[in-house]
Amino acid sequence: MQREKLLHGGDYNPEQWLDRPDILAQDVVMMKQAHVNVVTLGVFSWSLLEPREGEYHLDWLADIIHNLYSNGIFTILATPSAARPAWMAQKYPEVRRVRSDRTRELFRRRQNYCYTSPLYREKVRAIDEQLARRFGEDPAVILWHISNEMGGDCHCPLCQAEFRRWLQRRYGSLGALNKAWNARFWSHDYTDWEQIESPAPQGEDAVQGLLLDWKRFVSSRHIDFFKFERDCVRALAPKARFTANLMYRFHDIDYHDLARELDVVSWDNYPTWHKATETVEQTALDTAMMHDLFYSLKGKPFLMMESSPSFTNWQPVTKQKKPGMAMLSALQAVAHGSDSVCYFQWRASRGAEEKFHGSVVGHDGRSDTRIFRETSQVGAALEELACAAGRQRPRQAALVHDWPNLWAMEGSSGPRNCGMGYWKELACHYNALARAGITVDLIGQDADLTGYGLVVVPMLYLLREDFAAKLCDFARAGGTVVVSQWTGVVDESDLCRLGDTPYGLTELLGLRRAEIDGLYDGETRRCQPVENAPLPLPATQASVLCEVAVLDEASPATPLLLYGEDYFADAPAAAVHPYGQGRAYYLASRFTPDFYQAFYNALTEEAGLEAAAPVPLPDGVLATRREGLLFVQNCNPAPVQALGVELPAYGTAVWQTNAGELRRML
Structure with a gap:
């Protein structure tokens, strides 16, 4: 990949305009005007690349790639497997997915393939090898994009058989599986592997170990399919590099596992700006958390593979970005570790589902629009x-x-079947840290904790034994750990831990969970700070879940916040406990945003974490660091003063930092 520049461009679908050479020529001229240096080609091109079985047409694609390259524009080349052509669906029904109700789909939409089907894999291998032979060593192609937005599941007989083989490898015996799934409940013991089927609306949906393992299996199938495609190309193009475009808060695939197979992480970013229900700053923080997740998957820069230059057509309301927002959202991605700003789509499609999706060039084909002008300004920046x-x-x-924790918690019954609000819980902690100017990585239970000053553990319902030990070691060596409610409840099979909980953390926290009360939506409990506590905290309200903790007799935690009402009044709602050279904080409920801000402002200072900006910033202004660079962004609809400069509405300033000195770049 081209590391001496930031990539700017996006999805380009010239196959829709092959009958209009004038439009194709105009595209190149306008791309250069917009400072475009990369496009993604081939994402949904299979029906043109192979219009009939075994008949390959690649010359049109080669012409496009090489014409762009001669004009300074590189290609990210996609494999077309995300949407197979109609002739294949008609001739080979096994390639069509089967739904959970066991209905085989007709030819439809995209992500419409069975990832297990040997026949489909052979068809994918054939087209991928054609592309690899033609473009595997082509200097115009800087990255390979495998499939597109992988997701969904298939319940066909082939997948059922593979699921049983997967379970046999995982458990070894039916006895071990029955124990892990607690199958004796409701007389669900399995006596033959063939008795096991995937979850179905008219079938099994109450064995939560089965639900969790099905999620793991589906994730593993997608990852296996990615590896299959990647290796088909790599066999003929050994120097090729690979990505897959991941998605916002995505449920179907364990991205920590998938990222190990990627050379570069990329993701598709489509926030809804200017909502009536939240501020631009709140939308920016939600987006920032996703950027930080995708950076964290490999601990290195990622690509923003898709974003809208203006609006989307599939969200509830098609809301335009206001003036300045295109620049703010683009530079936010760069600030958080992206090496690209790319869009879907370059030119608006004339028909079908995405004809009204935002694009750099609209149906009018003009370059004197606000969207084109702001896109060009982003490219110049x-x-x-x-x-x-x-x-x-x-x-x-x-x-x-x-x-796996997310899957297990969502699949469980209780203590709140109206929603545990897992992502909201993550945001409570993330938003406060980001507002404090602290860089946050989002990590899994396999992560190395070396180098962090603070580790926050929100609602880690499924807590692995090895990770609990890792947290204790981290605190013992001088780190700070924060553990929230509903942590350390079950093992990796969603079996409840026996004995005191949070499992593996009671000694670290200096307390144990005695019981938990689920609150209705809108229901709260008053909490009051403890006088002269080692960490001063504001009064707040508890919601969602209220854990009732009992302090350890031998080495008790120090309460910081107490419940002020209900039968658990005076029980600790927040506490701290020294552990080795470090300390652990316990939060027994979900609190109000002002609580988290005060808590993390004090905690990060105590832990010695340095804020991104050297001085406090106005409300609604966020600061982010990236190795020698400081980005400061105004999320307010009016100008503000920050670090001695005026930032316009939705404005961004960038400084180079050197030995504490700031030199403005932008």
């Missing part, structure tokens, strides 16, 4: 910030986000 490419982010705080 990225050229000024070319030095940011490849730069790392500082390692300060880690927030634990684990896919």
